[in-house]
Amino acid sequence: KLGEEIGIVAACKALNVSRATFYRRRKVKSDAKPRPTPARRNLLSKDETFPNKTSSFEWVDGTPLEPSWIDGVAGDGGVFSSIEDFVTWDGFWRGNDLISDSVLAEAFKRPKLSDGTFSDYGFGWVLTDEGAWHNGRWLGACTCISRRLRERDCIVVLDNSSSWIVDEMASELERVIFGQP
Template sequence: MRLALLFASIFLAGPVHAADAVQNADRLMQKYQGDVPGAALLVLKDGKPLVRKGYGLANLEQHAQVTPDTNFRLASVTKQFTAAAILLLAEDGKLKLDDSIRHWLPSLPATTDKVTLRQLLDHTGGLIDYEDLIPPAQTSQVSDQDVLRLLSATPRGYFAPGSAYRYSNSGYVLLGLVVEKASGRTLQDFLKQRIFTPLHMDHTLLYVHDDPTPDKSRVPNRAYGYSQIDGHWQRTDQSVTSATRGDGGIYSSIDDLARWDAALYDDRLLGDASRKAAFSPYAKVTGEPYEADYGYGWRITGDTLWHSGESIGFRNVIVRWPKQHLTVILLSNRNEPEPYQTVLKIAQTFLQE
């Protein structure tokens, strides 16, 4: 409610060119409008929401509209939270970034002795993609423990640790398990107690598919994922790889992510050294249609810090321009389009003000 009132006051008091920028954003979001899977869009400037809006439907079957408090599966946008959890534990003295992953997860093969937590954070560990180890005929969802078992039975890697970059969901699943070992809490409880609750991200949670207490994993105002197949939208909300946690299991809304964004400017959550570490370039991203370096859960391109998230039926992106104090977040519950370029176009008009 406070965000809504703030948005109204800014819009009414803002200059004409701000209204033009908002209209441009609406135009660029037309593909999400109507009786189709939709999106939520947030534009923050100096911590204030210039655009805070839902488009289309969160649930086609129930005709539920997307609103600013609709919760989307973040997919790989989750990785920045997993990285923050590791950095918090490093601040606590519970672990060191140069610890071997095998120190924490000794069932892994001896070939991972020299793979460090730091290398998992920046995707230079060389671990095999767990997705490629799943039996082709498997239909049941893979858990984090399943990923650990698959990797423990695979005594090979793609390259020597630290010698190259390869984006790794495997690494972030293992980092989530390290959070549990180092903290003595479940990953979902640690994220809630150390990140979500302190930042008042009251509707954000790490979804646990087989949680024995369903109420703890119930996603309020949930958007369901869809894919366009043969010209029709079909629900594709879950896949075999949708139950892992540290690499992509968080559900959140643009309202809650506004609070996350605010915390990245000061030391209310992470100390200055940890934030600098997260936002520093360590590895050149390869194999992607864009230029970027990788920090800890963040891509770095020019003046931007950003990350996308893609899983079956969801496409999301958060892009931050810290020097300009501008952030644009687009969360969508559909398999296309990929939203990164849309966000860059939306941001351009606000950057020109």
């Protein structure tokens, strides 16, 4: 709800704001244009249809699950990107001129909880001994990203179906690529 309200008030997505700083400095070559906030486009307009709206491949009781008012999520599930912008974003995590290496290292540090234990969930991803990963699923699209810090590698699996094996696919790719048993 808060993300929706912020999107409505600001009339732009956080991604569009970040382009004004991060993407401009990185000289992103993507021709992607800033889009209206989905929450504003879908929730406040009388016409909830728009050109090139995607349909999902998720089926519920024999009926396709179509995007609707719930397609206006901001923040979690609300980041859409071109491959060119993704590659730029990925490069940011290997070092950049916007933040120091010590601050960047904080993003991959296990946070200490109030009871003194440490969490495996850090700055937006699950932390492992090798690096970090995160997955997601929204209206028939599944993703998994895995970042190996020492090797400076990143594996991304994108799937436009309702498959539940995306995480296993990413793990198997890592196993094969890095020669693990």
